[in-house]
Amino acid sequence: MSNSTLSFVRTTMEVAKAPPASTVGVVGWMRKNLFSSWINTALTLFAIYLVWIIVPPILDFTIFNATWTADDREGCLAGGHGACWAYVEAKFGQFIYGRYPVEERWRVNIVFAIMAIGTVTLAIPSVPYKKWNAIFMLVIFPILAFFLLVGGYFGLHHVETPLWGGLLVTLVVAITGIVVSLPLGVLFALGRRSEMPVVRMVSIIFIEFWRGVPLITVLFMASVMLPLFLPEGVTFDKLMRVLIGVALFSAAYMAEVVRGGLQAIGKGQYEGAQALGLPYWKTMNLIILPQALKLVIPGIVNTFIGLFKDTTLVLIVGLFDLLGAIQLSFTDPKWSTPMTSHTGYVFAAFGFFIFCFSMSRYSIFMENRLHTGHKR
Amino acid sequence: MARQATKKTAKAPAKRATAAKTTRAKKAPAKAAKSNLVVSDEVAIDITNMDKWYGDFHVLKGIDLKVMKGERIVVCGPSGSGKSTMIRCINRLEEHQSGRIEVDGIELTNDLKKIDEIRREVGMVFQHFNLFPHLTILENCTLAPIWVRKMPKAEAEEVAMEYLTKVRIPEQANKYPGQLSGGQQQRVAIARSLCMSPRIMLFDEPTSALDPEMIKEVLDVMVDLAETGMTMIVVTHEMGFARQVANRVIFMDEGQIIEQNEPETFFTKPKHERTKLFLSQILH
Ligand SMILES: Nc1ncnc2c1ncn2[C@@H]1O[C@H](COP(=O)(O)OP(=O)(O)O)[C@@H](O)[C@H]1O
Numbered sequence: 001m002s003n004s005t006l007s008f009v010r011t012t013m014e015v016a017k018a019p020p021a022s023t024v025g026v027v028g029w030m031r032k033n034l035f036s037s038w039i040n041t042a043l044t045l046f047a048i049y050l051v052w053i054i055v056p057p058i059l060d061f062t063i064f065n066a067t068w069t070a071d072d073r074e075g076c077l078a079g080g081h082g083a084c085w086a087y088v089e090a091k092f093g094q095f096i097y098g099r100y101p102v103e104e105r106w107r108v109n110i111v112f113a114i115m116a117i118g119t120v121t122l123a124i125p126s127v128p129y130k131k132w133n134a135i136f137m138l139v140i141f142p143i144l145a146f147f148l149l150v151g152g153y154f155g156l157h158h159v160e161t162p163l164w165g166g167l168l169v170t171l172v173v174a175i176t177g178i179v180v181s182l183p184l185g186v187l188f189a190l191g192r193r194s195e196m197p198v199v200r201m202v203s204i205i206f207i208e209f210w211r212g213v214p215l216i217t218v219l220f221m222a223s224v225m226l227p228l229f230l231p232e233g234v235t236f237d238k239l240m241r242v243l244i245g246v247a248l249f250s251a252a253y254m255a256e257v258v259r260g261g262l263q264a265i266g267k268g269q270y271e272g273a274q275a276l277g278l279p280y281w282k283t284m285n286l287i288i289l290p291q292a293l294k295l296v297i298p299g300i301v302n303t304f305i306g307l308f309k310d311t312t313l314v315l316i317v318g319l320f321d322l323l324g325a326i327q328l329s330f331t332d333p334k335w336s337t338p339m340t341s342h343t344g345y346v347f348a349a350f351g352f353f354i355f356c357f358s359m360s361r362y363s364i365f366m367e368n369r370l371h372t373g374h375k376r
Numbered sequence: 377m378a379r380q381a382t383k384k385t386a387k388a389p390a391k392r393a394t395a396a397k398t399t400r401a402k403k404a405p406a407k408a409a410k411s412n413l414v415v416s417d418e419v420a421i422d423i424t425n426m427d428k429w430y431g432d433f434h435v436l437k438g439i440d441l442k443v444m445k446g447e448r449i450v451v452c453g454p455s456g457s458g459k460s461t462m463i464r465c466i467n468r469l470e471e472h473q474s475g476r477i478e479v480d481g482i483e484l485t486n487d488l489k490k491i492d493e494i495r496r497e498v499g500m501v502f503q504h505f506n507l508f509p510h511l512t513i514l515e516n517c518t519l520a521p522i523w524v525r526k527m528p529k530a531e532a533e534e535v536a537m538e539y540l541t542k543v544r545i546p547e548q549a550n551k552y553p554g555q556l557s558g559g560q561q562q563r564v565a566i567a568r569s570l571c572m573s574p575r576i577m578l579f580d581e582p583t584s585a586l587d588p589e590m591i592k593e594v595l596d597v598m599v600d601l602a603e604t605g606m607t608m609i610v611v612t613h614e615m616g617f618a619r620q621v622a623n624r625v626i627f628m629d630e631g632q633i634i635e636q637n638e639p640e641t642f643f644t645k646p647k648h649e650r651t652k653l654f655l656s657q658i659l660h
């Protein structure tokens with residue numbers, strides 16, 4: 001038959017085989033990712049070398065040579081040249097609350113607890129009642145926190161803000177800055193793109209002024225200069241002044257980040273909304289801002305993280321945030337050892353890292369979640 | 377049903393498109409369809425001696441146009457002749473500088489309230505759809521009724537589903553615009569406008585950003601809409617559509633209305649030299 005060479009019918013089915021060992025598993029992965037070329041191999045070896053010289057000393061300091069329990073400096077001195085964690089434990093209260101009276105610290109704890117629960121439930125998308133939660137966290141919680149922390153009412157002792165310190169101050173400054181700067185930044189970003197000349201001018205002047213001066217200057221002005229301008233006898237809490245300064249400062253940065261997002265939204269979106277009869281604010285709130293803010297989540301979170309770390313600058317106007325409280329404790333002769341400041345700074349770095357890294361991860365999570373990816 | 381039709385079209389785009397064109401062309405002389413569309417003697421849009429400039433550039437020169445309720449007008453003309461600008465002046469996406477525009481008896485001035493009032497009554501469909509990509513199809517359609525007309529959500533959704541069914545894509549309601557084809561998106565855009573129950577619909581080249589095989593599905597929806605007696609101004613070069621539904625075809629060039637007539641005469645006996653030239657270019 002002439003076409004017998006053409007026809008073919010499979011009689012047995014092939015069984016799936018495992019791929020060659022050199023392309024899968026640990027060996028395959030290493031070949032592909034670490035040793036694919038001689039440059040890659042050299043870089044891999046160099047990286048291993050770097051890890052080798054950096055990691056063991058860090059582990060030695062923080063874990064293997066560290067002193068975990070001691071009553072005072074003697075214990076840490078005897079323990080060798082590792083971190084003196086006993087000192088952190090002894091000073092922990094001061095790092096968290098500053099000089100907030102010990103018997104009143106439960107008030108701070110309540111505020112921290114509500115804040116943690118509120119933030120976490122707000123952050124997890126599947127938890128219901130988002131709207132009420134947000135209203136609670138943005139309206140009721142600040143008032144509640146104010147009365148709890150400051151006191152002086154409802155039989156609570158008044159605790160002056162100069163007594164506040166440590167993580168408490170860091171969080172108060174950072175969170176106020178974050179919560180105030182976003183809406184304010186959005187307003188100024190919209191203002192800068194407004195068609196009304198006065199609104200536009202005011203926005204530009206605001207943004208450029210606050211961006212043009214260093215935060216340190218702002219803080220100095222707030223704490224030293226401002227009282228000079230205020231009438232005699234009018235006092236204004238220093239922490240409050242710093243809060244306002246930090247909030248306005250970050251609002252200016254936020255405004256520019258948001259403006260970047262607004263610029264990415266095409267004219268068609270405005271026209272689509274206008275043609276449906278949506279007035280300006282509805283167009284912004286329902287159409288433009290949801291899209292623009294989503295685009296600039298990385299920039300917004302970047303500003304938040306920057307702001308969180310900049311809170312350490314309040315030290316120069318005499319407020320003791322987490323870092324300030326830690327530095328202050330170095331002077332305590334009871335715990336003064338060559339290792340104390342090292343330990344304190346490692347702890348401070350760790351504390352800041354936890355917060356900043358969480359924000360960063362959450363932003364990535366939100367980006368992925370909001371990424372409907374439906375642009376063609 | 378609609379889905380199947382779309383699928384088939386997608387398989388043989390070129391053939392389908394031409395087939396569609398010939399059917400449209402065949403349908404064209406069927407005046408019966410058109411004659412049952414009543415044109416009232418009430419004026420819907422009245423433009424008198426309207427001028428517009430972009431800076432020094434005189435885009436629209438002395439436009440006079442009166443559109444009756446229920447009338448369907450097709451506007452054509454070379455690119456850059458001011459067609460878009462003219463219809464965008466009607467819902468104040470562009471501001472005119474002199475002359476008078478009256479929509480539904482309301483004169484367009486700088487009064488924002490009146491502008492909003494007019495925009496509620498005038499729907500517009502754009503070349504590039506301008507759907508809101510962060511909202512689902514259903515949300516796109518219910519947004520304006522809920523926030524502008526203050527309609528309860530459930531009712532708005534019911535209305536939206538009704539119109540999405542009319543434009544033959546109810547099954548896409550929970551998708552996002554980016555998941556739809558161009559033709560489907562444009563039909564959503566039409567439904568979105570209709571959800572506001574406008575009295576006048578403006579179309580700015582609704583099919584010119586679409587792949588050929590999708591043009592028919594959009595035009596079909598527009599023909600259906602015309603049959604409901606909607607007042608329509610359509611900027612398009614789809615001459616089959618013009619013959620089928622228009623009462624009047626307007627030809628614009630260099631910011632002026634050069635010629636207007638009922639479609640049969642317009643296409644067969646154009647009077648102005650420019651019209652003849654233009655028609656010879658687009659009708660091959
Ligand atoms: N925003 C604008 N600024 C300046 N010139 C414009 C603007 N929009 C359109 N034009 C000009 O006005 C003329 C008419 O434009 P348009 O109405 O879009 O024409 P058509 O829709 O007929 O193609 C064109 O020459 C165009 O370049």
Ligand SMILES: [Mg+2]
Pocket residue numbers: 459460461580581
């Ligand atoms: Mg145009």
